[in-house]
Amino acid sequence: MAESTELTKNQRLVFDALNKAQAPLSAYSLLDQLRDDGFRAPLQVYRALEKLQQFGMVHRLESLNAFVACAHPHDHRHGLMAFAICDACGQVTEFSDEAIESRLGVWARDSGFHAEKTTIEIRGNCAACHTH
Amino acid sequence: MAESTELTKNQRLVFDALNKAQAPLSAYSLLDQLRDDGFRAPLQVYRALEKLQQFGMVHRLESLNAFVACAHPHDHRHGLMAFAICDACGQVTEFSDEAIESRLGVWARDSGFHAEKTTIEIRGNCAACHTH
DNA sequence: AGAGCTACGTGATGTTATTACATCCGTCAA
DNA sequence: TTGACGGATGTAATAACATCACGTAGCTCT
Numbered sequence: 001m002a003e004s005t006e007l008t009k010n011q012r013l014v015f016d017a018l019n020k021a022q023a024p025l026s027a028y029s030l031l032d033q034l035r036d037d038g039f040r041a042p043l044q045v046y047r048a049l050e051k052l053q054q055f056g057m058v059h060r061l062e063s064l065n066a067f068v069a070c071a072h073p074h075d076h077r078h079g080l081m082a083f084a085i086c087d088a089c090g091q092v093t094e095f096s097d098e099a100i101e102s103r104l105g106v107w108a109r110d111s112g113f114h115a116e117k118t119t120i121e122i123r124g125n126c127a128a129c130h131t132h
Numbered sequence: 133m134a135e136s137t138e139l140t141k142n143q144r145l146v147f148d149a150l151n152k153a154q155a156p157l158s159a160y161s162l163l164d165q166l167r168d169d170g171f172r173a174p175l176q177v178y179r180a181l182e183k184l185q186q187f188g189m190v191h192r193l194e195s196l197n198a199f200v201a202c203a204h205p206h207d208h209r210h211g212l213m214a215f216a217i218c219d220a221c222g223q224v225t226e227f228s229d230e231a232i233e234s235r236l237g238v239w240a241r242d243s244g245f246h247a248e249k250t251t252i253e254i255r256g257n258c259a260a261c262h263t264h
Numbered sequence: 265a266g267a268g269c270t271a272c273g274t275g276a277t278g279t280t281a282t283t284a285c286a287t288c289c290g291t292c293a294a
Numbered sequence: 295t296t297g298a299c300g301g302a303t304g305t306a307a308t309a310a311c312a313t314c315a316c317g318t319a320g321c322t323c324t
Contacts, residue, residue: 008271028310041274046312051271062194063251065280065311082236084245095239103231104214104254111225112259113216119195119253122236127244140302160280173305178281183302197280197311265324272319280311288303294296 013037014048015057015069023090024066061085061092063121068092080104082120088129139184145169146180147189147201155222156198193217193224195253200224212236214252220261 007015017033018025025033027045039045049067052058056076058067061083068083070076071094080101084093100120108115124130139147149165150157157165159177171177181199184190188208191200193215200215202208203226212233216225232252240247256262 010272026311028312038273042312043274043314044272047271062253082239084240084243084247086245087248093243093245097235097239099235100232103229103235107214107227107229108216108254108256111216112262113218113225113254113256114258114262115216115254115256116219117255119251119255121194121251122240122245122247123249123251124240124245124247126246130244130246142303158280170304174281175283175305176303179302268323269321270319271321273317275316276314278311278313280309282309283307285306286304288301290301291299293298 008048008051010039010044011048011051013039014045015052018052018058018067018069021069024061024064024068024085024092026064026066030067059083059094061121062119063123068094070094080118080120082122084122084124084126086126086129087123088125091126093126140180142171142176143180143183145171146177147184150184150190150199150201153201156193156196156200156217156224158196158198162199191215191226193253194251195255200226202226212250212252214254216254216256216258218258218261219255220257223258225258 013034014030017030027042027049030045030049031039031042034045049058049060053060056078057070059070059081060067064085070078072078079096081094081096082100084095086092104115104118107113145166146162149162159174159181162181163171163174163177166177181190181192185192188210189202191202191213192198193200196217204210211228213226213228214232216227218224236247236250239245
């Protein structure tokens with residue numbers, strides 16, 4: 001009944017690969033990694049990623065065209081997430097901020113915009129890489 | 133001396149096309165529109181877009197892989213911008229919010245992250261399309 | 265058994281972005 | 295004047311990312 005046991009084989013393979021990775025992976029690098037497990041076509045990866053995103057277990061990084069496992073292993077029911085992506089080492093930090101979410105909510109209310117999905121991505125250098 | 137007169141022919145063609153458009157345009161739809169003006173290859177579009185982005189005259193929408201002219205015709209020296217993108221009509225609303233910028237600044241300071249570029253994009257439906 | 269649903273396999277294709285290399289042209293110093 | 299240099303351009307090829315179209319397999323419910 002736990003969500004992890006509900007995953008299909010392909011979904012589990014993709015999710016495990018993302019969890020082991022130290023940085024975001026593109027769909028095609030996932031495909032390459034999973035060839036030994038029987039993956040042959042991009043669609044196998046994209047279909048698994050789509051489900052994992054629906055489950056909140058994987059996030060897509062729009063500015064990278066790549067994917068990361070969610071940083072919150074046991075609670076995928078979260079609100080707005082922001083991502084800080086280090087362009088030097090590839091590390092991604094996932095965080096949320098109530099004030100930001102609230103401000104965006106105010107803006108949406110005022111403008112009548114009905115938000116479905118919000119992307120916040122910060123590109124730059126993490127503390128370790130910045131002081132190298 | 134005005135920035136508009138500093139544009140090269142290709143940059144001006146791309147910028148004008150984006151200004152006339154009612155919605156974001158992909159690099160390849162720009163290319164198609166500009167074939168009569170002598171454009172033959174994607175790189176001509178990408179090179180112009182790169183410069184226009186440096187000038188702050190054009191923004192890239194990461195979640196769409198597309199580009200829009202900046203909404204502030206005379207002042208391209210702005211801070212963090214957020215974009216609300218209507219998935220129904222394609223309209224993009226550009227706005228900024230001091231509080232959000234400030235919160236992200238606090239987060240960066242606390243975590244030691246050095247931000248180079250921040251993307252905020254809200255996908256959903258605008259007021260007009262939501263009440264259709 | 266058969267309908268309906270979800271996942272899967274596969275090939276072809278569509279879309280977005282970059283690499284590599286050659287050329288053209290204006291500026292500026294020797 | 296010449297030639298070195300930088301910035302912009304032209305072109306072909308390729309790489310990287312994503313989807314379409316079609317068929318199959320397993321499962322559940324009746």
